[in-house]
Amino acid sequence: MNMELDLYDLTIIGGGPAGLYSAFYSGMRDMKVKLIEAKEELGGRLLLYPEKMIWDVGGVTPIRCEQLIRQLIQQAKTFDPAIVLGQEISYLERLDDGTMIVTAINGERHHTRTLILAIGYGVLKPVKLDIEGADRYEVTNLHYTVQELDCFRGKRVLISGGGDSAVDWANELGPIAAHVTIVHRREQFGGHEKNVKRMYESTIDVRTSYALTQLHGNEVGDAIAAVSLAPVDEEGQLGIEKERLEVDEVIISHGFRGDFGPIIDWGIEVGKWDIPVNEHMSTKLPGIFVAGDSVNFSAKVKLIAGAFNDAVLAVNSAKKYIDPEAWGMARVSSHNSIFKERNKSLGVAEEDA
Known part of the structure:
Protein backbone atom coordinates (compact mmCIF):
# COMPACT_ATOMS: atom_id res chain seq x y z
CA MET A 1 0.00 0.00 0.00
CA LYS A 125 -4.25 32.53 18.53
CA PRO A 126 -4.13 36.10 19.87
CA VAL A 127 -4.54 36.66 23.59
CA LYS A 128 -7.95 38.31 23.72
CA LEU A 129 -8.75 41.41 25.77
CA ASP A 130 -10.06 40.26 29.14
CA ILE A 131 -12.91 42.73 29.39
CA GLU A 132 -16.52 41.59 29.38
CA GLY A 133 -18.28 42.33 26.09
CA ALA A 134 -15.08 43.14 24.20
CA ASP A 135 -15.80 40.51 21.54
CA ARG A 136 -18.81 42.46 20.23
CA TYR A 137 -16.46 45.13 18.87
CA GLU A 138 -14.21 42.73 16.94
CA VAL A 139 -16.30 43.24 13.80
CA THR A 140 -15.90 47.04 13.95
CA ASN A 141 -12.97 48.80 15.63
CA LEU A 142 -11.30 46.35 18.05
CA HIS A 143 -8.30 44.77 16.31
CA TYR A 144 -5.80 42.02 17.19
CA THR A 145 -3.65 42.59 14.14
CA VAL A 146 -3.10 45.33 11.57
CA GLN A 147 -3.84 44.25 8.01
CA GLU A 148 -4.04 47.64 6.29
CA LEU A 149 -2.38 50.74 7.71
CA ASP A 150 -4.55 53.05 5.65
CA CYS A 151 -7.63 51.99 7.63
CA PHE A 152 -6.21 54.00 10.54
CA ARG A 153 -5.40 57.14 8.59
CA GLY A 154 -6.63 60.28 10.35
CA LYS A 155 -7.98 58.24 13.28
CA ARG A 156 -7.42 58.43 17.04
CA VAL A 157 -5.78 55.09 17.81
CA LEU A 158 -5.17 53.37 21.14
CA ILE A 159 -2.64 50.50 21.25
CA SER A 160 -2.48 48.24 24.31
CA GLY A 161 0.71 46.19 24.66
CA GLY A 162 4.44 46.45 25.20
CA GLY A 163 6.16 44.00 22.88
CA ASP A 164 7.72 44.31 19.43
CA SER A 165 4.40 44.33 17.58
CA ALA A 166 2.84 47.03 19.75
CA VAL A 167 5.91 49.27 19.38
CA ASP A 168 6.19 48.62 15.63
CA TRP A 169 2.52 49.40 15.02
CA ALA A 170 2.82 52.61 17.04
CA ASN A 171 5.78 53.71 14.92
CA GLU A 172 4.03 52.78 11.67
CA LEU A 173 0.76 54.49 12.57
CA GLY A 174 2.27 57.60 14.16
CA PRO A 175 2.80 59.47 10.85
CA ILE A 176 -0.63 58.67 9.38
CA ALA A 177 -3.03 58.58 12.34
CA ALA A 178 -4.49 61.75 13.87
CA HIS A 179 -3.20 60.64 17.26
CA VAL A 180 -1.66 57.44 18.67
CA THR A 181 -1.66 56.48 22.34
CA ILE A 182 0.18 53.34 23.48
CA VAL A 183 -0.57 51.86 26.91
CA HIS A 184 1.66 49.34 28.69
CA ARG A 185 1.24 47.86 32.17
CA ARG A 186 4.98 47.97 32.86
CA GLU A 187 7.52 50.77 32.94
CA GLN A 188 9.77 49.18 30.31
CA PHE A 189 8.82 48.04 26.81
CA GLY A 190 9.92 44.66 25.48
CA GLY A 191 10.50 45.79 21.90
CA HIS A 192 13.84 46.31 20.18
CA GLU A 193 15.71 49.17 21.82
CA LYS A 194 16.07 51.23 18.62
CA ASN A 195 12.36 51.03 17.87
CA VAL A 196 11.41 51.90 21.46
CA LYS A 197 13.72 54.94 21.31
CA ARG A 198 12.18 55.99 17.99
CA MET A 199 8.71 55.76 19.55
CA TYR A 200 9.66 57.96 22.50
CA GLU A 201 11.20 60.55 20.19
CA SER A 202 8.01 60.80 18.10
CA THR A 203 4.65 62.45 18.78
CA ILE A 204 3.17 59.19 20.08
CA ASP A 205 1.52 59.50 23.52
CA VAL A 206 3.31 56.83 25.58
CA ARG A 207 1.59 55.73 28.81
CA THR A 208 3.61 53.29 30.90
CA SER A 209 2.34 51.70 34.12
CA TYR A 210 -1.19 52.08 32.77
CA ALA A 211 -3.75 49.49 31.71
CA LEU A 212 -6.86 49.47 29.55
CA THR A 213 -9.73 48.67 31.93
CA GLN A 214 -12.99 49.48 30.17
CA LEU A 215 -14.50 49.97 26.71
CA HIS A 216 -17.29 52.49 26.17
CA GLY A 217 -19.56 51.93 23.18
CA ASN A 218 -21.06 54.56 20.94
CA GLU A 219 -24.76 55.43 21.00
CA VAL A 220 -25.62 52.56 18.70
CA GLY A 221 -23.43 50.18 20.70
CA ASP A 222 -21.64 48.63 17.72
CA ALA A 223 -18.25 50.38 18.06
CA ILE A 224 -15.90 51.68 20.73
CA ALA A 225 -16.15 55.43 21.27
CA ALA A 226 -13.89 55.76 24.32
CA VAL A 227 -11.79 53.73 26.74
CA SER A 228 -10.88 53.95 30.39
CA LEU A 229 -7.27 53.75 31.55
CA ALA A 230 -6.07 53.10 35.10
CA PRO A 231 -2.59 53.37 36.67
CA VAL A 232 -0.80 50.15 37.64
CA ASP A 233 1.41 50.06 40.75
CA GLU A 234 4.66 48.10 41.21
CA GLU A 235 2.71 45.08 42.51
CA GLY A 236 0.53 45.08 39.41
CA GLN A 237 -2.55 46.39 41.21
CA LEU A 238 -4.88 48.81 39.43
CA GLY A 239 -5.43 52.27 40.85
CA ILE A 240 -8.91 53.58 41.62
CA GLU A 241 -8.64 56.79 39.60
CA LYS A 242 -9.45 56.28 35.92
CA GLU A 243 -8.94 58.41 32.83
CA ARG A 244 -11.40 58.39 29.95
CA LEU A 245 -9.94 58.71 26.45
CA GLU A 246 -11.95 59.14 23.25
CA VAL A 247 -10.78 56.83 20.43
CA ASP A 248 -11.71 55.73 16.93
CA GLU A 249 -9.74 52.46 16.80
CA VAL A 250 -8.32 50.10 19.45
CA ILE A 251 -5.47 47.64 18.77
CA ILE A 252 -4.75 44.88 21.30
CA SER A 253 -1.23 43.43 21.18
CA HIS A 254 -1.03 41.16 24.21
CA GLY A 255 0.79 38.33 22.47
Whole structure:
Protein backbone atom coordinates (compact mmCIF):
# COMPACT_ATOMS: atom_id res chain seq x y z
CA MET A 1 0.00 0.00 0.00
CA ASN A 2 2.87 2.37 0.75
CA MET A 3 4.36 1.80 -2.72
CA GLU A 4 1.67 4.04 -4.23
CA LEU A 5 3.11 7.06 -2.42
CA ASP A 6 5.97 9.06 -3.91
CA LEU A 7 8.99 8.93 -1.61
CA TYR A 8 10.57 12.32 -0.87
CA ASP A 9 14.03 12.91 0.55
CA LEU A 10 12.70 15.66 2.76
CA THR A 11 9.27 16.84 3.85
CA ILE A 12 9.03 20.27 5.45
CA ILE A 13 6.09 20.94 7.73
CA GLY A 14 5.42 24.67 7.88
CA GLY A 15 5.44 27.43 5.26
CA GLY A 16 6.92 30.38 7.13
CA PRO A 17 10.40 31.87 6.58
CA ALA A 18 12.22 28.81 7.98
CA GLY A 19 10.15 26.36 5.93
CA LEU A 20 10.40 28.39 2.74
CA TYR A 21 14.15 28.83 3.00
CA SER A 22 14.50 25.11 3.80
CA ALA A 23 12.68 24.37 0.54
CA PHE A 24 15.10 26.57 -1.40
CA TYR A 25 18.29 25.37 0.26
CA SER A 26 17.34 21.69 0.02
CA GLY A 27 17.12 22.26 -3.73
CA MET A 28 20.75 23.39 -3.61
CA ARG A 29 21.44 20.01 -1.99
CA ASP A 30 19.71 18.20 -4.88
CA MET A 31 17.00 16.75 -2.66
CA LYS A 32 13.46 15.78 -3.66
CA VAL A 33 11.36 17.99 -1.43
CA LYS A 34 7.77 18.51 -0.35
CA LEU A 35 6.51 21.42 1.76
CA ILE A 36 3.23 21.09 3.67
CA GLU A 37 1.43 24.09 5.17
CA ALA A 38 -1.66 23.88 7.40
CA LYS A 39 -3.10 27.16 6.11
CA GLU A 40 -4.27 27.89 2.60
CA GLU A 41 -1.40 30.33 2.03
CA LEU A 42 2.33 30.47 2.67
CA GLY A 43 4.05 32.99 4.90
CA GLY A 44 3.63 31.69 8.43
CA ARG A 45 3.64 34.23 11.22
CA LEU A 46 4.52 37.01 8.77
CA LEU A 47 0.93 36.85 7.52
CA LEU A 48 -0.14 38.48 10.80
CA TYR A 49 1.76 41.66 9.96
CA PRO A 50 1.48 42.23 6.18
CA GLU A 51 2.12 45.98 6.40
CA LYS A 52 4.88 45.97 9.01
CA MET A 53 8.30 47.09 7.80
CA ILE A 54 11.13 44.56 8.12
CA TRP A 55 14.59 46.07 8.58
CA ASP A 56 16.78 43.25 9.85
CA VAL A 57 17.12 40.76 6.96
CA GLY A 58 20.67 40.78 5.63
CA GLY A 59 21.09 42.40 2.22
CA VAL A 60 17.44 43.42 2.05
CA THR A 61 16.62 47.12 2.42
CA PRO A 62 13.47 47.97 4.46
CA ILE A 63 10.62 45.92 3.07
CA ARG A 64 6.99 45.32 3.94
CA CYS A 65 6.12 41.88 5.25
CA GLU A 66 3.79 41.14 2.35
CA GLN A 67 6.58 41.81 -0.16
CA LEU A 68 9.08 39.74 1.81
CA ILE A 69 6.60 36.86 1.82
CA ARG A 70 6.26 37.07 -1.98
CA GLN A 71 10.03 37.04 -2.41
CA LEU A 72 10.49 34.12 -0.01
CA ILE A 73 7.86 32.12 -1.89
CA GLN A 74 9.45 32.92 -5.25
CA GLN A 75 12.84 31.82 -3.91
CA ALA A 76 11.38 28.66 -2.35
CA LYS A 77 9.97 27.59 -5.73
CA THR A 78 13.38 27.84 -7.46
CA PHE A 79 13.84 24.07 -7.60
CA ASP A 80 10.15 23.19 -8.01
CA PRO A 81 9.38 21.53 -4.67
CA ALA A 82 5.98 19.94 -4.20
CA ILE A 83 3.83 22.35 -2.18
CA VAL A 84 0.72 21.21 -0.33
CA LEU A 85 -1.59 23.76 1.31
CA GLY A 86 -4.45 23.37 3.77
CA GLN A 87 -3.22 20.20 5.43
CA GLU A 88 -2.50 19.98 9.16
CA ILE A 89 -0.25 17.01 9.89
CA SER A 90 -1.49 14.76 12.66
CA TYR A 91 0.08 11.29 12.67
CA LEU A 92 3.61 9.94 12.24
CA GLU A 93 4.40 6.34 11.30
CA ARG A 94 7.92 4.95 10.95
CA LEU A 95 8.27 2.05 8.55
CA ASP A 96 10.61 -0.94 8.80
CA ASP A 97 13.01 0.60 6.27
CA GLY A 98 13.42 3.74 8.41
CA THR A 99 11.33 5.99 6.18
CA MET A 100 8.29 7.78 7.57
CA ILE A 101 4.70 8.42 6.62
CA VAL A 102 2.99 11.52 7.96
CA THR A 103 -0.77 11.73 7.74
CA ALA A 104 -2.85 14.89 7.61
CA ILE A 105 -6.11 15.37 9.49
CA ASN A 106 -7.94 14.95 6.18
CA GLY A 107 -6.36 11.51 5.79
CA GLU A 108 -3.84 12.31 3.05
CA ARG A 109 -0.51 10.55 3.55
CA HIS A 110 3.03 11.63 2.67
CA HIS A 111 6.08 9.36 2.43
CA THR A 112 9.49 10.77 3.32
CA ARG A 113 13.02 9.89 4.37
CA THR A 114 13.43 12.91 6.67
CA LEU A 115 11.33 15.67 8.22
CA ILE A 116 11.93 19.29 9.12
CA LEU A 117 9.45 20.82 11.54
CA ALA A 118 9.22 24.54 10.74
CA ILE A 119 6.02 25.02 12.68
CA GLY A 120 6.82 28.21 14.60
CA TYR A 121 4.82 28.33 17.80
CA GLY A 122 2.21 26.03 16.32
CA VAL A 123 -1.29 27.29 15.62
CA LEU A 124 -1.26 30.87 16.93
CA LYS A 125 -4.25 32.53 18.53
CA PRO A 126 -4.13 36.10 19.87
CA VAL A 127 -4.54 36.66 23.59
CA LYS A 128 -7.95 38.31 23.72
CA LEU A 129 -8.75 41.41 25.77
CA ASP A 130 -10.06 40.26 29.14
CA ILE A 131 -12.91 42.73 29.39
CA GLU A 132 -16.52 41.59 29.38
CA GLY A 133 -18.28 42.33 26.09
CA ALA A 134 -15.08 43.14 24.20
CA ASP A 135 -15.80 40.51 21.54
CA ARG A 136 -18.81 42.46 20.23
CA TYR A 137 -16.46 45.13 18.87
CA GLU A 138 -14.21 42.73 16.94
CA VAL A 139 -16.30 43.24 13.80
CA THR A 140 -15.90 47.04 13.95
CA ASN A 141 -12.97 48.80 15.63
CA LEU A 142 -11.30 46.35 18.05
CA HIS A 143 -8.30 44.77 16.31
CA TYR A 144 -5.80 42.02 17.19
CA THR A 145 -3.65 42.59 14.14
CA VAL A 146 -3.10 45.33 11.57
CA GLN A 147 -3.84 44.25 8.01
CA GLU A 148 -4.04 47.64 6.29
CA LEU A 149 -2.38 50.74 7.71
CA ASP A 150 -4.55 53.05 5.65
CA CYS A 151 -7.63 51.99 7.63
CA PHE A 152 -6.21 54.00 10.54
CA ARG A 153 -5.40 57.14 8.59
CA GLY A 154 -6.63 60.28 10.35
CA LYS A 155 -7.98 58.24 13.28
CA ARG A 156 -7.42 58.43 17.04
CA VAL A 157 -5.78 55.09 17.81
CA LEU A 158 -5.17 53.37 21.14
CA ILE A 159 -2.64 50.50 21.25
CA SER A 160 -2.48 48.24 24.31
CA GLY A 161 0.71 46.19 24.66
CA GLY A 162 4.44 46.45 25.20
CA GLY A 163 6.16 44.00 22.88
CA ASP A 164 7.72 44.31 19.43
CA SER A 165 4.40 44.33 17.58
CA ALA A 166 2.84 47.03 19.75
CA VAL A 167 5.91 49.27 19.38
CA ASP A 168 6.19 48.62 15.63
CA TRP A 169 2.52 49.40 15.02
CA ALA A 170 2.82 52.61 17.04
CA ASN A 171 5.78 53.71 14.92
CA GLU A 172 4.03 52.78 11.67
CA LEU A 173 0.76 54.49 12.57
CA GLY A 174 2.27 57.60 14.16
CA PRO A 175 2.80 59.47 10.85
CA ILE A 176 -0.63 58.67 9.38
CA ALA A 177 -3.03 58.58 12.34
CA ALA A 178 -4.49 61.75 13.87
CA HIS A 179 -3.20 60.64 17.26
CA VAL A 180 -1.66 57.44 18.67
CA THR A 181 -1.66 56.48 22.34
CA ILE A 182 0.18 53.34 23.48
CA VAL A 183 -0.57 51.86 26.91
CA HIS A 184 1.66 49.34 28.69
CA ARG A 185 1.24 47.86 32.17
CA ARG A 186 4.98 47.97 32.86
CA GLU A 187 7.52 50.77 32.94
CA GLN A 188 9.77 49.18 30.31
CA PHE A 189 8.82 48.04 26.81
CA GLY A 190 9.92 44.66 25.48
CA GLY A 191 10.50 45.79 21.90
CA HIS A 192 13.84 46.31 20.18
CA GLU A 193 15.71 49.17 21.82
CA LYS A 194 16.07 51.23 18.62
CA ASN A 195 12.36 51.03 17.87
CA VAL A 196 11.41 51.90 21.46
CA LYS A 197 13.72 54.94 21.31
CA ARG A 198 12.18 55.99 17.99
CA MET A 199 8.71 55.76 19.55
CA TYR A 200 9.66 57.96 22.50
CA GLU A 201 11.20 60.55 20.19
CA SER A 202 8.01 60.80 18.10
CA THR A 203 4.65 62.45 18.78
CA ILE A 204 3.17 59.19 20.08
CA ASP A 205 1.52 59.50 23.52
CA VAL A 206 3.31 56.83 25.58
CA ARG A 207 1.59 55.73 28.81
CA THR A 208 3.61 53.29 30.90
CA SER A 209 2.34 51.70 34.12
CA TYR A 210 -1.19 52.08 32.77
CA ALA A 211 -3.75 49.49 31.71
CA LEU A 212 -6.86 49.47 29.55
CA THR A 213 -9.73 48.67 31.93
CA GLN A 214 -12.99 49.48 30.17
CA LEU A 215 -14.50 49.97 26.71
CA HIS A 216 -17.29 52.49 26.17
CA GLY A 217 -19.56 51.93 23.18
CA ASN A 218 -21.06 54.56 20.94
CA GLU A 219 -24.76 55.43 21.00
CA VAL A 220 -25.62 52.56 18.70
CA GLY A 221 -23.43 50.18 20.70
CA ASP A 222 -21.64 48.63 17.72
CA ALA A 223 -18.25 50.38 18.06
CA ILE A 224 -15.90 51.68 20.73
CA ALA A 225 -16.15 55.43 21.27
CA ALA A 226 -13.89 55.76 24.32
CA VAL A 227 -11.79 53.73 26.74
CA SER A 228 -10.88 53.95 30.39
CA LEU A 229 -7.27 53.75 31.55
CA ALA A 230 -6.07 53.10 35.10
CA PRO A 231 -2.59 53.37 36.67
CA VAL A 232 -0.80 50.15 37.64
CA ASP A 233 1.41 50.06 40.75
CA GLU A 234 4.66 48.10 41.21
CA GLU A 235 2.71 45.08 42.51
CA GLY A 236 0.53 45.08 39.41
CA GLN A 237 -2.55 46.39 41.21
CA LEU A 238 -4.88 48.81 39.43
CA GLY A 239 -5.43 52.27 40.85
CA ILE A 240 -8.91 53.58 41.62
CA GLU A 241 -8.64 56.79 39.60
CA LYS A 242 -9.45 56.28 35.92
CA GLU A 243 -8.94 58.41 32.83
CA ARG A 244 -11.40 58.39 29.95
CA LEU A 245 -9.94 58.71 26.45
CA GLU A 246 -11.95 59.14 23.25
CA VAL A 247 -10.78 56.83 20.43
CA ASP A 248 -11.71 55.73 16.93
CA GLU A 249 -9.74 52.46 16.80
CA VAL A 250 -8.32 50.10 19.45
CA ILE A 251 -5.47 47.64 18.77
CA ILE A 252 -4.75 44.88 21.30
CA SER A 253 -1.23 43.43 21.18
CA HIS A 254 -1.03 41.16 24.21
CA GLY A 255 0.79 38.33 22.47
CA PHE A 256 -0.26 34.94 21.17
CA ARG A 257 -0.84 31.47 22.53
CA GLY A 258 0.63 28.64 20.50
CA ASP A 259 -0.55 25.06 20.10
CA PHE A 260 1.72 22.41 18.58
CA GLY A 261 -1.27 20.12 18.10
CA PRO A 262 -0.89 16.36 17.54
CA ILE A 263 2.89 16.63 16.99
CA ILE A 264 3.38 16.64 20.77
CA ASP A 265 2.24 12.99 20.76
CA TRP A 266 5.02 11.83 18.42
CA GLY A 267 7.53 11.32 21.22
CA ILE A 268 9.49 14.52 20.54
CA GLU A 269 10.53 16.50 23.59
CA VAL A 270 8.40 19.63 23.50
CA GLY A 271 8.51 22.70 25.74
CA LYS A 272 5.77 25.29 26.25
CA TRP A 273 6.89 27.35 23.26
CA ASP A 274 9.64 25.37 21.55
CA ILE A 275 11.36 22.08 20.77
CA PRO A 276 14.82 21.36 22.22
CA VAL A 277 17.44 20.37 19.62
CA ASN A 278 21.21 20.04 19.44
CA GLU A 279 23.53 22.21 17.35
CA HIS A 280 22.60 20.19 14.25
CA MET A 281 18.86 20.97 14.69
CA SER A 282 18.28 17.28 15.48
CA THR A 283 15.50 16.08 17.76
CA LYS A 284 15.69 12.86 19.76
CA LEU A 285 13.83 11.09 16.96
CA PRO A 286 16.09 10.00 14.08
CA GLY A 287 15.58 11.83 10.81
CA ILE A 288 13.46 14.59 12.34
CA PHE A 289 14.89 18.11 12.53
CA VAL A 290 13.57 21.54 13.51
CA ALA A 291 14.03 25.08 12.17
CA GLY A 292 12.67 28.54 12.97
CA ASP A 293 10.79 29.91 15.98
CA SER A 294 10.10 26.44 17.36
CA VAL A 295 13.83 25.75 17.85
CA ASN A 296 15.41 25.84 21.29
CA PHE A 297 19.19 25.61 21.56
CA SER A 298 21.78 27.70 23.37
CA ALA A 299 22.78 29.92 20.43
CA LYS A 300 19.27 30.42 19.01
CA VAL A 301 18.72 33.82 17.33
CA LYS A 302 15.07 34.96 17.37
CA LEU A 303 15.23 36.82 14.07
CA ILE A 304 14.21 35.96 10.51
CA ALA A 305 17.94 35.76 9.78
CA GLY A 306 18.23 33.18 12.54
CA ALA A 307 15.43 31.14 10.95
CA PHE A 308 17.40 31.03 7.70
CA ASN A 309 20.46 29.73 9.55
CA ASP A 310 18.35 27.10 11.32
CA ALA A 311 17.03 26.01 7.92
CA VAL A 312 20.53 25.57 6.50
CA LEU A 313 21.66 23.52 9.50
CA ALA A 314 18.52 21.37 9.45
CA VAL A 315 18.73 20.66 5.71
CA ASN A 316 22.43 19.82 5.95
CA SER A 317 21.65 17.40 8.78
CA ALA A 318 18.85 15.81 6.77
CA LYS A 319 21.19 15.37 3.80
CA LYS A 320 23.86 13.74 5.98
CA TYR A 321 21.22 11.52 7.58
CA ILE A 322 20.26 10.18 4.15
CA ASP A 323 23.84 10.04 2.86
CA PRO A 324 26.55 10.08 5.54
CA GLU A 325 29.18 10.58 2.79
CA ALA A 326 27.55 13.77 1.51
CA TRP A 327 29.32 17.10 1.89
CA GLY A 328 28.51 18.97 5.06
CA MET A 329 26.96 21.88 3.18
CA ALA A 330 26.02 23.03 -0.32
CA ARG A 331 28.60 24.82 -2.40
CA VAL A 332 28.09 28.57 -2.39
CA SER A 333 25.91 29.83 -5.23
CA SER A 334 28.77 31.67 -6.98
CA HIS A 335 30.58 28.33 -7.45
CA ASN A 336 27.63 25.95 -7.60
CA SER A 337 27.08 24.29 -10.96
CA ILE A 338 23.39 23.89 -10.17
CA PHE A 339 22.98 27.59 -10.98
CA LYS A 340 25.01 27.57 -14.21
CA GLU A 341 22.06 27.39 -16.63
CA ARG A 342 19.93 29.62 -14.42
CA ASN A 343 22.62 32.31 -14.51
CA LYS A 344 22.62 32.15 -18.32
CA SER A 345 18.86 32.71 -18.37
CA LEU A 346 19.46 35.86 -16.32
CA GLY A 347 22.01 37.08 -18.84
CA VAL A 348 24.96 36.56 -16.50
CA ALA A 349 28.24 35.72 -18.24
CA GLU A 350 29.93 32.54 -17.04
CA GLU A 351 32.98 34.40 -15.84
CA ASP A 352 30.74 36.66 -13.75
CA ALA A 353 28.68 33.83 -12.23
